[in-house]
Each structure stands twice: as structure tokens, then as C-alpha cells.
Amino acid sequence: MGVEKLNASFFYLLERAIKTYRQMAQRTISEEYGAITIDQLLVLQAMKDQPELTQQQIAVVVFKDYASITRIIDLLVRKGFLHRSGHPTDRRRFELRLTQEAEDLLQQVHPRILKNRKIALDGITEEEILIARKVLAKISENCG
Template structure:
């Protein structure tokens, strides 16, 4: 019988969890009160103006309830503003505040350093192969019935 550590999907998940835990510890150690998920949602809104909540969930791999909860925390922290959509009252427009933009800018160097630490010892060629393989796995799963 195969061992867990010989299963690639187990190792992918383990690596992702280890990185997220490491990145969250680094944020806290450097005095930031924002979480990785909050950072992801702010980045998603910044990079996709006009994005709606359901699309944010798809982009950051979170369910709608989690996204709603995180957005509420971001509004309370004054990182984002929620405005009514003039064309559809059921929707809200999300806008990043100056404070939200500043926190993203302040965290950027830390994020880059976290990535360097996590990818230490992996060559550019290995990165290229790994990225291609992960994209192919995603494509296979999305296109298979």
C-alpha cells in the first residue's frame, strides 16, 4: 500500500498549508493584524475592479459565507468600503480604501520574502516544470467529465 508522503496531491496540500501557516506567522511577527485570507481578498478587489462577491470566492477558493465574513471584517477594519450598486440593489460595489492600499503596499516586501524562503533551493527550471505540471493538473480536472 502506498504511503501518504508518496502521493503528490497530499504533498501539494501539505506544502500549501505549511506555506500559509508560515506566511501568517510572519505577518503576525511583523506586527500586522491582517490575515492571509483578508490580504487575498483585498488583492482580488484591487486587481479586478468591479468584481462581485461570488467571483471573489471563486478567485480565492473560498465559499460565499467565508467571503462575506471576511469582507465584513475588512469593512470594520476600514480596508474596504461597501457601496450600493446603482444598477442592481442586490449587489454591492467594493472599493479599497487608502488604508487598505497602504496595508497591501506595506506587506508586499514581506510577501516577497516569504516566497523566497519557501522556494529556496528550487531552480528556475524546476519552478517552470512545477508550474506547468500544476497548470496541467488544473486543466485536466476542469475539462474532464
């Protein structure tokens, strides 16, 4: 194959890998835990790990747009996974707390997420993963 075709099919493989992984992950989570999306879980997890983050900082951490975060948080509040109240010193902001339900859900889901990652990477050596990591990091750097 020429370089151009190799490059083209690389991005094809990249799209395909992320899509099949996301589909598998969403399917297993939905089956076991019902109506929650991977993205919503990501946001919850980020807020649990670093409770002091602003919405904007959450957006950066999970690679999402501010607008998307607003809407995801909205849904999480409506679903009873987040409690939203005014921020004590900055009235543009909000104080967001995970509800007990959210804490429980995250704890239950966690092993499934680990398992999914393991399934996806099964049969790949550590060295191959290291090289792939390097490639992916370089792509972000090149495109950023």
C-alpha cells in the first residue's frame, strides 16, 4: 500500500475502534444498570474524583464542550444523580453534589468498566499498547 492509503485506513481503523468500543461499553452498561449513558457516567466520575471543579473544568477533563456539560448536568440533576445549589461566593456558578444514588451507581459500575477495557485490549501486548499510546498522544499534539 502507498503511504496515502495506509494513512487513510489508519483513520478508518481509529474511527472503527472507538465506535465499536463505545458501543460495547454502552451496551453492557445499559444491560446491567439501565438508563445511564457513558458520557453521563464520565461526568459523574470526574465530579466525584475532583468535587471542586467548575463546569468548565469538567468540560476540559472529559473533552466536552461547555454546552454539552450544561445539558448533561441538567439531565443528571433531573435523574436524581446530582444535587444542585447556589455557589456560596460566586453566583454565576453552582455547587454540585453527587447524590447517594450516584455514589452507589458509580461504585457498582466501576468493575464493569474495568472489565470492558480489559475485554477491548485482550490479546494486545503491553509494549504494543505503549506504542499505540505514543502514537495517539502524538496525533493530539499534532492536531492541537
